[in-house]
Amino acid sequence: MFVLVEMVDTVRIPPWQFERKLNDSIAEELNKKLANKVVYNVGLCICLFDITKLEDAYVFPGDGASHTKVHFRYVVFHPFLDEILIGKIKGCSPEGVHVSLGFFDDILIPPESLQQPAKFDDTEQVWVWEYETEEGAHDLYMDTGEEIRFRVVDESFVDTSPTGPSSAEATSSSEELPKKEAPYTLVGSISEPGLGLLSWWTSS
Amino acid sequence: MEVALSPSQECKFHESRDQCPFTCCLALHLAHSRKDANSALLSNYEVFQLLTDLKEQRKESGKNKHSSGQQNLNTITYETLKYISKTPCRHQSPEIVREFLTAMKSHKLTKAEKLQLLNHRPMTAVEIQLMVEESEERLTEEQIEALLHTVTSILPAGPEAEQKKNTNDDMTMDEENPA
Numbered sequence: 020m021f022v023l024v025e026m027v028d029t030v031r032i033p034p035w036q037f038e039r040k041l042n043d044s045i046a047e048e049l050n051k052k053l054a055n056k057v058v059y060n061v062g063l064c065i066c067l068f069d070i071t072k073l074e075d076a077y078v079f080p081g082d083g084a085s086h087t088k089v090h091f092r093y094v095v096f097h098p099f100l101d102e103i104l105i106g107k108i109k110g111c112s113p114e115g116v117h118v119s120l121g122f123f124d125d126i127l128i129p130p131e132s133l134q135q136p137a138k139f140d141d142t143e144q145v146w147v148w149e150y151e152t153e154e155g156a157h158d159l160y161m162d163t164g165e166e167i168r169f170r171v172v173d174e175s176f177v178d179t180s181p182t183g184p185s186s187a188e189a190t191s192s193s194e195e196l197p198k199k200e201a202p203y204t205l206v207g208s209i210s211e212p213g214l215g216l217l218s219w220w221t222s223s
Numbered sequence: 224m225e226v227a228l229s230p231s232q233e234c235k236f237h238e239s240r241d242q243c244p245f246t247c248c249l250a251l252h253l254a255h256s257r258k259d260a261n262s263a264l265l266s267n268y269e270v271f272q273l274l275t276d277l278k279e280q281r282k283e284s285g286k287n288k289h290s291s292g293q294q295n296l297n298t299i300t301y302e303t304l305k306y307i308s309k310t311p312c313r314h315q316s317p318e319i320v321r322e323f324l325t326a327m328k329s330h331k332l333t334k335a336e337k338l339q340l341l342n343h344r345p346m347t348a349v350e351i352q353l354m355v356e357e358s359e360e361r362l363t364e365e366q367i368e369a370l371l372h373t374v375t376s377i378l379p380a381g382p383e384a385e386q387k388k389n390t391n392d393d394m395t396m397d398e399e400n401p402a
Contacts, residue, residue, distance in 0.1 A: 020265075020267060020270075020342065021264075021265040021266075021267070021269075021270045022263045022264055022265060023263045023264075023265055024263065047292075047293075050293070050295075050296045051292040051293065051295070051296070054295045054296035054299050054300075055295035055296065055298055055299035056295070065270070065274075065299055065300075065303055066273065066274065066277060066296060066299070066300060068273065094265060094270055094273065096303075099264075099335060101356075102335070102339065103339055103343065103353050103354055105310070105343070120306055121302045121303070121305055121306040122299055122302035122303045122305075122306055168353075170353070211353060212349055212352075213347075213349035213350055213352065213353045214353065220347070220349060
């Protein structure tokens with residue numbers, strides 16, 4: 020689920036923090052910059068693991084702060100393809116089942132990857148697995164708050180950096196706000212034996 | 224900011240790290256050799272330990288915890304800790320993990336498969352089949368049973384399983400001692 024990513028960055032320490040140990044100031048700055056943020060094509064950054072190398076710190080003319088090039092390792096949430104994860108159902112919509120891990124919310128299980136046959140119950144807004152047994156069809160509801168085991172089948176990164184001024188002029192004329200896209204989304208699947216709500220597979 | 228290419232990406236230009244002048248590849252050889260791509264994987268227990276230590280450290284030097292810049296770190300550490308605390312990783316220790324990995328040597332599983340077994344502590348054959356690729360071809364039924372036994376005996380149970388066990392014990396005690 021988590022990986023260690025090596026990164027390099029230049030950290031700016033303002034003069035009023037010079038009395039603190041350099042390592043502590045740098046750690047704080049890096050966490051301030053990266054914690055709980057998605058880095059494009061890398062994943063959701065959790066926290067600093069360690070600092071591997073500190074290069075010489077420079078002070079530039081006109082700016083009293085020191086600039087240090089830092090090599091460090093960061094803990095990043097980036098599940099590998101086909102990894103099994105357990106999350107909680109956040110809700111259902113015609114697009115599929117939305118799953119959350121608490122610290123990461125943008126996981127979708129599309130209708131074709133649900134245990135088949137599945138149907139969407141409009142009145143209760145839940146997806147239902149119509150499980151066939153000899154007695155007849157059993158309706159298994161995918162309720163909000165239930166724990167669900169799923170497999171990661173796809174991921175997508177969207178670059179959400181702000182666009183330049185030329186395109187802003189074109190969109191400012193329209194009234195609607197630009198749609199907020201999640202920078203990092205996972206697509207899951209539960210179409211295998213053992214996947215789906217934990218309560219479906221536990222033998223009491 | 225320069226970032227190392229993720230394990231799934233490979234440097235398109237050079238075969239080995241030494242030949243590559245791109246600063247992204249200076250960061251690590253992860254991108255070049257697929258076999259080292261797994262060296263960057265962390266188990267949930269390691270992250271749990273790291274975040275718990277971080278929380279302790281920040282509690283001790285309490286003054287700057289509430290500054291606006293630290294809010295993101297607080298949020299993510301709280302949520303991630305909350306998530307991992309509900310998994311079996313909570314009660315693991317470095318000795319347990321070492322013992323588990325030694326016991327796993329005989330089963331010939333890939334690093335990713337061993338990591339999943341460590342993180343999830345499967346208790347049924349169905350779960351093993353999900354985590355081990357092509358388990359029908361690689362493992363016989365006895366091997367799956369043996370694997371299950373190793374996993375459940377070495378790795379401690381999760382907080383929910385323990386809770387269930389406690390209520391079961393209470394129930395049997397009541398039966399033995401009628402009021």
